[in-house]
Amino acid sequence: MGETPYLDGGEPLDVKRSGTQFGFMEPNQINFNGSRVKRFGAQLIWSLVIPAVFITVWYLIANHLQNPVVLPHVRDLVQLLIHPADNLISMGSLLNNIFVSLVRVLIGFILAVLIAVPAGIAMGYYDSVYRLFNGFLGMFRPIPPLAWVPLVLAWFGITSMATLLGVKQGQWYIYLNNLKLSMVFIIFIGAFYPVLTSSLYGVRNVRKVLLDSARVLGANEKDIFRLILLPAVSPSIVNGMRIGLGVAWMCLVSAEMLPGSLSGVGYLITHAYTVARTDIVIAGMVSIGVVGAVLDFLFRILEDKKFAWQRLSR
Amino acid sequence: MLQEAVINIENLCKTYATKQGAFVPALKDINLSVDLNDFICIVGPSGCGKSTMLRIIAGLEQTSEGRVFYMGEEVKKTNREVGMVFQDYSLLPWQNVLDNIALGLVFAGMSRNESLQLAHKYLKLVGLEAFARAYPYELSGGMQQRAAIARALANDPRVLLMDEPFGALDAHTRILLQEELLRIWEQDRKTIMFVTHSVDEAIYLADRIIVMSAHPGQIKEVIDVTMPRPRDRANPLYGQMNARILGMLDR
Structure with a gap:
């Protein structure tokens, strides 16, 4: 607070509550060239990079070891889940x-x-x-x-x-x-x-x-x-x-x-x-x-x- | 006397104990009487105890010595008839503006419908009717203080204590709200005690200015302001008075 950039009686702070909270978009924010959707997709892929690397390494080690007591195969786990x-x-x-x-x-x-x-x-x-x-x-x-x-x-x-x-x-x-x-x-x-x-x-x-x-x-x-x-x-x-x-x-x-x-x-x-x-x-x-x-x-x-x-x- | 004073302060002293066990006098030998419909401003350097004095009158703090009377009765605790507006933003952040203004009415046991209706009237009075459903964080500082004033007025107090209510606002907003406050005050002329560190603000608003000195807080001088309202800051008298009071505060 303190450095309010408008004079009193002006518009209230532009708070887009529902807009920012969960990453949902308000109808008027949807941009029809889809750049927002693209950005969201890029972010999603970016956040999946580390899990993908993790699972790949696991897969390779499990294949190499062939010892399910030490490290079971990824597919066995997926079957259980x-x-x-x-x-x-x-x-x-x-x-x-x-x-x-x-x-x-x-x-x-x-x-x-x-x-x-x-x-x-x-x-x-x-x-x-x-x-x-x-x-x-x-x-x-x-x-x-x-x-x-x-x-x-x-x-x-x-x-x-x-x-x-x-x-x-x-x-x-x-x-x-x-x-x-x-x-x-x-x-x-x-x-x-x-x-x-x-x-x-x-x-x-x-x-x-x-x-x-x-x-x-x-x-x-x-x-x-x-x-x-x-x-x-x-x-x-x-x-x-x-x-x-x-x-x-x-x-x-x-x-x-x-x-x-x-x-x-x-x-x-x-x-x-x-x-x-x-x-x-x-x-x-x-x-x-x-x-x-x-x-x-x-x-x-x-x-x-x-x-x-x-x-x-x- | 035709009418007794609304507020009477007799030999008020307030001392604080420090952690080392020493006693620091914050207010010393304050004597003051405030009549109905007076608009009084209290100016003084920081640390002169002006806010403490207001809090004692409100019943939020106790005196160390001396007594404070409201309508002839000694002030021991808070009282609906003595309202207060604070410098810090004091609206409840989880309620919208209308509910905030209705707060005192809810405490008084008024039904929700009735209280909201009355609150709406005060919302209009301070020019915020477009923001009834807005939350405090959506308002500028000046709008929050308008709402706080409306909330205090909705209780229809006889005395309104204002503790540097415009202290955190920018200069332009501050002048707007001073005009606004006078406009509201002209309607029902509640007794107002207004603490400020701005001499200019005091001269613009008050019938009477109480000038205080610090360490310990004492009343240095009481000055009547007789210029007719609305007061013109370009008036030479205004400037002279400003210089005179600032001179007092320097010494």
């Missing part, structure tokens, strides 16, 4: 395992959000709450989620949601027994800190003049919270959720290596390793990468749609 519903080494399909993993991650993640968001807001808003908890929580922050595994096993063992909810049989038992508390806890720890930190600093970074002007306009504490603070911090909260979900998803393999797990992508990978099916290991890794990227992308869309004001305000 284009038939994701096929049963693999009697462990269910790739899709099925991804689904199980997703449910686990979402449960741990949602629990983390439910606790970390209110805690972060309270710590950001009230100095006393901050001082009360900050030292304690700061001690646990540097501990990698994986380091919790032995302790978590000692606490929860193979206790599952089914045990907790007292479900003993039936369809629900099968689902709930898959959700071991140990796993949920590891994923929870992974997601907790990013969400907490972003909520806390989101509150800290709300511009003071917004709160002052609301007070002068007659806002009570409830108005301030509901109409000023919450909307102002929601971009940081969602950003923290995006990072938290990413970390939670990364904790998946360590969580699914825990005893009592008989499904999930993490388990599929470790089990495939023990039977020397490197192609399944890589297929599992690729699925983890793709699902993680899709989740991240969904959050980005939400951020772009809902919180464009934050990007455009400065």
Whole structure:
């Protein structure tokens, strides 16, 4: 701001929100000689150069080695990935395992959000709450989620949601027994800190003049919270959720290596390793990468749609 | 006296504690009374506490010593009847201009429809009716300040405190908004206390100019401006007064 090149009362800033966000074009921007389309195509090809080189090198090395345990052939992997519903080494399909993993991650993640968001807001808003908890929580922050595994096993063992909810049989038992508390806890720890930190600093970074002007306009504490603070911090909260979900998803393999797990992508990978099916290991890794990227992308869309004001305000 | 002062400041002192534990006086022995419909400008060097004084009157900060009264009642917290416009852009960036102007009305519990209708009236008053649905980031600095003024006025306050509202604007926009503010003020003559570091702006706007000195902030002189409005900057009296006040600030 500051060097506005027009006089007051002139046209507002020319902000083409929908035009630039996802690379879509507005009708009046379409240029009929197709130069925009050409440029887009050129960019797409340019961004595919490195993956193509990577796959080619892989192809050549795999052909040279002829040892699928060290490096499987590209076509074997492609076969696995284009038939994701096929049963693999009697462990269910790739899709099925991804689904199980997703449910686990979402449960741990949602629990983390439910606790970390209110805690972060309270710590950001009230100095006393901050001082009360900050030292304690700061001690646990540097501990990698994986380091919790032995302790978590000692606490929860193979206790599952089914045990907790007292479900003993039936369809629900099968689902709930898959959700071991140990796993949920590891994923929870992974997601907790990013969400907490972003909520806390989101509150800290709300511009003071917004709160002052609301007070002068007659806002009570409830108005301030509901109409000023919450909307102002929601971009940081969602950003923290995006990072938290990413970390939670990364904790998946360590969580699914825990005893009592008989499904999930993490388990599929470790089990495939023990039977020397490197192609399944890589297929599992690729699925983890793709699902993680899709989740991240969904959050980005939400951020772009809902919180464009934050990007455009400065 | 027929009518008591709208704002009365008695022996106001404000001290800040530094991190080293020392006390720095920001305002010292301020006595001032502001009558209904007065347009008062407060000028002074930076650090003279003029903004702090305004924030205390608004109820955003507390006094260290002395008391501030609004309509005979001591100011302890913010009050809908005392509005304020800030130097920093203060519109909510996630709401459009119309919703922003309606904000105070929403706080007062008015229905959405009613508040938007009233907000529209004030939008017109500041000449932004074409930008009702625009977001603050789509507006120039001058337009954002117009909207902020409309938002303060929509609450129909008795007193309007303005803390260098045109400080961040370029010279031309600034003069346009000064004229605009006077035009609006002529309609209902709210009591205005306007802080500025521009002597020229103070002479153009005020009935009365409070000249302050810094370290500690004290009232140095109170000057009545009797030239009829709209004031002509080419008028020799204007220039003389400007030179006189600038001279005071130098010392």
